[in-house]
Amino acid sequence: MKKLRLSETSNLNLSKWLQETEIESLKSNKDLKFALEIFGSEFSKDLDFSPNSLQEIETKYRFIHQNLDKNDRDLLERLIALYLGQVLVRNKQAYWEIYEGKYHTLSPITININKKNLDVFGFCQNLTTNKNLKGAKSNNSLLFFYEKAESLSF
Numbered sequence: 001m002k003k004l005r006l007s008e009t010s011n012l013n014l015s016k017w018l019q020e021t022e023i024e025s026l027k028s029n030k031d032l033k034f035a036l037e038i039f040g041s042e043f044s045k046d047l048d049f050s051p052n053s054l055q056e057i058e059t060k061y062r063f064i065h066q067n068l069d070k071n072d073r074d075l076l077e078r079l080i081a082l083y084l085g086q087v088l089v090r091n092k093q094a095y096w097e098i099y100e101g102k103y104h105t106l107s108p109i110t111i112n113i114n115k116k117n118l119d120v121f122g123f124c125q126n127l128t129t130n131k132n133l134k135g136a137k138s139n140n141s142l143l144f145f146y147e148k149a150e151s152l153s154f
Helices: 006-026 028-038 053-067 070-091 120-124 141-147
Strands: 095-098 109-113 116-118
Touching: 006 028, 006 070, 006 095, 006 109, 028 053, 028 070, 053 070, 053 141, 070 095, 070 109, 070 120, 070 141, 109 120, 120 141
Parallel strands: none
Antiparallel strands: 095 109, 109 116
C-alpha cells in the first residue's frame, strides 16, 4: 500500500470538501427554506435559485435572527452562503473551487467567477451584524453581492 504524503492527504480532503460543498449547494434551496420555516418564517413558494429570491431570504433571516442562538445563526448563514453560491453558479457561469490564493478566506472553498474568487462564506458570516454591508438597511445586501460579484471578486 502506498503511503500518502501530508500534502497529498490534504489535497484529497480538500477535494472531498469541494465535492460535498457542491452537493450541499444543489439542495440548499430546500434545506434553507426548511430551516427558515422551523424558525418561524413562511414561504409562499419554493426557493428557485433566482437572484430575486435573495431579497426574500435576507428579509426573513433579518426578521428572525435576533431570536436565534449563535449555533442556529451559524447554520443559517452557512445555508445562505451555499444558496448564494448556487445562485451565482446558475446565473453567472461561476463554479465552486478550492482557493489557493494569497488572500485570507473563511473557507478554502470559494466561487470562481471570470477566473477570480468570491468568498461567499465570509460574506454571509455575521450577515445581520455587519451594518456596513451595502444594502443592509433595505435587505438587499445579498442581491447587491450577487449583482456586483465580478467587481467584488479577488
